[in-house]
Amino acid sequence: MKQEPPAAQRVLRFYTVGLLGIGIQLGALAILRYLFGLQYLAATVLAVEAAVIHNYLWHERWTWRSRVVAGESLSARLLRFAKFNLTTGLVSIVANVGLTRLFVERVGLPLLVANLLAVATASVVTYLCGELLVFPAAGIESRHDGHTPYLPAILRGRIGRGRTRTGR
Numbered sequence: 001m002k003q004e005p006p007a008a009q010r011v012l013r014f015y016t017v018g019l020l021g022i023g024i025q026l027g028a029l030a031i032l033r034y035l036f037g038l039q040y041l042a043a044t045v046l047a048v049e050a051a052v053i054h055n056y057l058w059h060e061r062w063t064w065r066s067r068v069v070a071g072e073s074l075s076a077r078l079l080r081f082a083k084f085n086l087t088t089g090l091v092s093i094v095a096n097v098g099l100t101r102l103f104v105e106r107v108g109l110p111l112l113v114a115n116l117l118a119v120a121t122a123s124v125v126t127y128l129c130g131e132l133l134v135f136p137a138a139g140i141e142s143r144h145d146g147h148t149p150y151l152p153a154i155l156r157g158r159i160g161r162g163r164t165r166t167g168r
Contacts, residue, residue, distance in 0.1 A: 005066060010064065014059070017055050017059055020054065025047045026116065028043075028050045029044060029115055030112065033111065040100075040104070041100070045093055048092050048093045052084070056081055056084045059134075059135070063130070064130065064131075067135045068135070083134050087134060088126045088130055091122060092119075095122035096118045098118075099122070100115045100118045102114075
């Protein structure tokens with residue numbers, strides 16, 4: 001396994017990829033809605049999925065590359081992509097559709113502004129999905145060396161319970 005970068009570096013990488021993904025999502029949303037006339041919620045779902053695919057490819061190769069095993073089989077990579085889609089993708093789609101609708105219909109915001117706010121709102125949850133579920137660090141509950149944050153162990157309820165699975 002490669003050297004694990006500090007948590008702050010992973011977060012910075014996550015949001016850098018996310019900014020590029022926002023460009024993909026807003027561009028796809030604008031094209032689908034205003035060029036092809038697709039209903040705005042259907043266009044939102046498709047635009048989010050385009051960003052999810054883009055973001056997964058970058059996260060696998062950059063954000064969490066230290067957690068990807070070299071020479072991994074295609075089936076292992078496809079399984080991880082499916083897990084990404086079922087966690088981060090699902091959270092993104094549900095949050096984006098629900099919040100975009102709320103911001104457009106109740107608050108009266110323009111579609112692209114509403115969608116941008118929805119992305120920002122969902123970003124913390126999508127980071128945690130990637131960090132904890134899709135690209136988990138091996139032995140994360142016992143590694144508190146400054147490179148792995150306590151947050152994943154706290155969320156798993158493993159701090160303060162004595163010995164970890166590794167016996168340390």
